[in-house]
Amino acid sequence: xxxxxxxxxxxxxxxxxxxxxxxxxxxxxxxxxxxxxxxxxxxxxxxxxxxxxxxxxxxxxxxxxxxxxxxxxxxxxxxxxxxxxxxxxxxxxxxxxxxxxxxxxxxxxxxxxxxxxxxxxxxxxxxxxxxxxxxxxxxxxxxxxxxxxxxx
Amino acid sequence: xxxxxxxxxxxxxxxxxxxxxxxxxxxxxxxxxxxxxxxxxxxxxxxxxxxxxxxxxxxxxxxxxxxxxxxxxxxxxxxxxxxxxxxxxxxxxxxxxxxxxxxxxxxxxxxxxxxxxxxxxxxxxxxxxxxxxxxxxxxxxxxxxxxxxxxxxxxxxxxxxxxxxxxxxxxxxxxxxxxxxxxxxxxxxxxxxxxxxxxxxxxxxxxxxxxxxxxxxxxxxxxxxxxxxxxxxxxxxxxxxxxxxxxxxxxxxxxxxxxxxxxxxxxxxxxxxxxxxxxxxxxxxxxxxxxxxxxxxxxxxxxxxxxxxxxxxxxxxxxxxxxxxxxxxxxxxxxxxxxxxxxxxxxxxxxxxxxxxxxxxxxxxxxxxxxxxxxxxxxxxxxxxxxxxxxxxxxxxxxxxxxxxxxxxxxxxxxxxxxxxxxxxxxxxxxxxxxxxxxxxxxxxxxxxxxxxxxxxxxxxxxx
Numbered sequence: 001x002x003x004x005x006x007x008x009x010x011x012x013x014x015x016x017x018x019x020x021x022x023x024x025x026x027x028x029x030x031x032x033x034x035x036x037x038x039x040x041x042x043x044x045x046x047x048x049x050x051x052x053x054x055x056x057x058x059x060x061x062x063x064x065x066x067x068x069x070x071x072x073x074x075x076x077x078x079x080x081x082x083x084x085x086x087x088x089x090x091x092x093x094x095x096x097x098x099x100x101x102x103x104x105x106x107x108x109x110x111x112x113x114x115x116x117x118x119x120x121x122x123x124x125x126x127x128x129x130x131x132x133x134x135x136x137x138x139x140x141x142x143x144x145x146x147x148x149x150x151x152x
Numbered sequence: 153x154x155x156x157x158x159x160x161x162x163x164x165x166x167x168x169x170x171x172x173x174x175x176x177x178x179x180x181x182x183x184x185x186x187x188x189x190x191x192x193x194x195x196x197x198x199x200x201x202x203x204x205x206x207x208x209x210x211x212x213x214x215x216x217x218x219x220x221x222x223x224x225x226x227x228x229x230x231x232x233x234x235x236x237x238x239x240x241x242x243x244x245x246x247x248x249x250x251x252x253x254x255x256x257x258x259x260x261x262x263x264x265x266x267x268x269x270x271x272x273x274x275x276x277x278x279x280x281x282x283x284x285x286x287x288x289x290x291x292x293x294x295x296x297x298x299x300x301x302x303x304x305x306x307x308x309x310x311x312x313x314x315x316x317x318x319x320x321x322x323x324x325x326x327x328x329x330x331x332x333x334x335x336x337x338x339x340x341x342x343x344x345x346x347x348x349x350x351x352x353x354x355x356x357x358x359x360x361x362x363x364x365x366x367x368x369x370x371x372x373x374x375x376x377x378x379x380x381x382x383x384x385x386x387x388x389x390x391x392x393x394x395x396x397x398x399x400x401x402x403x404x405x406x407x408x409x410x411x412x413x414x415x416x417x418x419x420x421x422x423x424x425x426x427x428x429x430x431x432x433x434x435x436x437x438x439x440x441x442x443x444x445x446x447x448x449x450x451x452x453x454x455x456x457x458x459x460x461x462x463x464x465x466x467x468x469x470x471x472x473x474x475x476x477x478x479x480x481x482x483x484x485x486x487x488x489x490x491x492x493x494x495x496x497x498x499x500x501x502x503x504x505x506x507x508x509x510x511x512x513x514x515x516x517x518x519x520x521x522x523x524x525x526x527x528x529x530x531x532x533x534x535x536x537x538x539x540x541x542x543x544x545x546x547x548x549x550x551x552x553x554x555x556x557x558x559x560x561x562x563x564x565x566x567x568x569x570x571x572x573x574x575x576x577x578x579x580x581x582x583x584x585x586x587x588x589x590x591x592x593x594x595x596x597x598x599x600x601x602x603x604x605x606x607x608x609x610x611x612x613x614x615x616x
Contacts, residue, residue, distance in 0.1 A: 001604075001608065002607065002608060002611060076611070076612040076613060077611070077612065083570070085572055085573070086570055086571070086572050087570065087571055087572070087576075088568050088569075088570040089568060089569045089570070089607075090566055090567075090568040091566060091567055091568065091607065091610070092565070092566040093564070093565075093566070093612050095612070096564075096565045096566065120565040120566060120588075121441045121565055121588035121589075121590075122565035122566065122586045122587065122588055122589070122590045123565075123586070123590060125566065
């Protein structure tokens with residue numbers, strides 16, 4: 001039996017997701033206000049409804065998301081569990097990984113985080129929040145295991 | 153392996169082929185414009201501009217031909233092109249997935265071929281396309297790219313006239329049919345104002361019978377276009393394997409030949425469409441990294457095969473994908489309602505519309521569509537299943553078509569086990585396997601233990 005992934009994402013990821021959600025909800029509420037202002041019948045219920053649903057989203061989703069997120073890298077697989085409603089366990093054989101990139105944005109910099117992207121011929125698998133040294137170490141561990149000749 | 157360091161030009165027919173291709177595209181619009189503006193002075197200006205455009209285009213095509221060279225050296229194919237900013241593409245021979253050739257009517261006139269070098273993970277723009285090379289040069293390049301000339305085949309499967317007609321009748325090339333209709337619409341829209349005149353036409357339709365007749369006419373037209381497309385695309389279809397190379401040839405007007413090492417093929421999908429399934433027929437499609445972005449026609453291994461013979465045909469053409477007969481592990485009985493619930497609800501919602509709009513007999517549509525939804529769900533439930541047979545994983549699902557993916561375990565790029573809280577409560581899970589082309593095989597609502605066992609069998613350690 002394959003062991004369950006145990007590595008969590010750092011707590012800063014929760015802050016990043018929380019503030020991303022706050023901004024997204026604020027934009028939606030603003031949009032709802034504009035729409036409701038132009039269609040009088042929607043005032044005040046539409047912006048209020050969006051605000052309440054948005055507040056619930058902000059309060060719940062980032063926390064659940066962080067609690068679910070786990071990853072594991074052993075000598076043969078990158079194993080990731082994530083998802084809020086639909087929990088998804090994705091397993092990528094390390095020999096299938098073609099290249100790895102560590103990415104940072106101005107937004108992730110504010111939280112001291114980077115993201116790691118592992119690319120296979122079929123697409124990419126991401127770990128959205130890691131501290132820089134942790135991401136570098138993970139990248140190096142994956143690259144060190146890519147010595148097996150690939151018969152792609 | 154042949155090495156040829158001297159840069160070579162394409163055959164000079166490339167100038168004409170390239171220019172005629174762009175001119176033909178232009179010509180359609182010009183003819184329509186000329187018809188619309190016939191008799192006016194504008195037509196002369198139009199024709200003069202067109203002639204000037206064609207001359208300039210030919211000069212440009214000549215410059216482009218002069219600037220384009222290719223050569224094989226240092227274990228790589230080099231392709232240099234571009235007039236103002238020359239660019240060299242380099243494809244290591246080890247990364248060449250397949251070499252396709254196309255012999256369209258235009259190229260046949262000049263005795264040349266178009267040769268396309270497929271590379272793993274490359275987009276269309278990144279592929280190397282040599283638009284005109286002689287047959288001899290194509291053979292030399294194939295050898296240089298590690299794809300030897302055809303030897304007597306070890307296995308060959310042909311599609312006869314009966315098979316071709318049945319394939320075109322049962323597997324409509326919907327995309328080709330739709331684009332044909334769109335092209336005809338576009339043409340008419342330029343000659344007459346379809347929106348304006350069409351409204352008049354629609355207002356002329358009074359009875360339900362007239363509307364049904366018009367809709368039936370449109371559907372029949374689309375089906376005939378799609379039938380013709382099926383015949384043109386798959387005429388003379390043959391798939392053969394000689395040694396380690398698979399060769400597929402097809403096409404009436406444009407003869408296309410694909411050759412690729414069988415070792416590059418990750419898997420095969422057996423597709424039983426809505427029309428073919430009840431007749432016990434299917435088509436076979438290749439899953440390989442190089443053809444991931446191509447449409448289904450390009451990926452066709454065989455456009456029509458009897459379903460019960462599909463595995464045997466695959467074993468003959470691609471021995472590495474031989475799978476011993478055996479049952480799949482399907483979804484448990486308790487999953488049946490999960491398969492059926494959504495299509496029943498969808499059928500009921502859609503079926504309620506005529507009832508709300510027309511009342512009375514309109515409500516009869518609701519139970520009919522809900523029953524159709526239930527049948528759809530039961531079909532999906534029965535089709536779902538997974539199996540590990542030696543080095544092969546089999547994943548089957550049914551949506552519109554029933555698709556059975558046979559894939560080499562070692563070639564899977566990733567797999568996933570997924571569940572919602574409701575599925576978790578019922579000890580159910582979905583399984584998804586992904587191949588190099590980006591194609592997926594999914595099996596929904598399996599027993600959780602079955603899903604976990606499949607995941608365990610895909611562990612690299614289990615493959616050793």
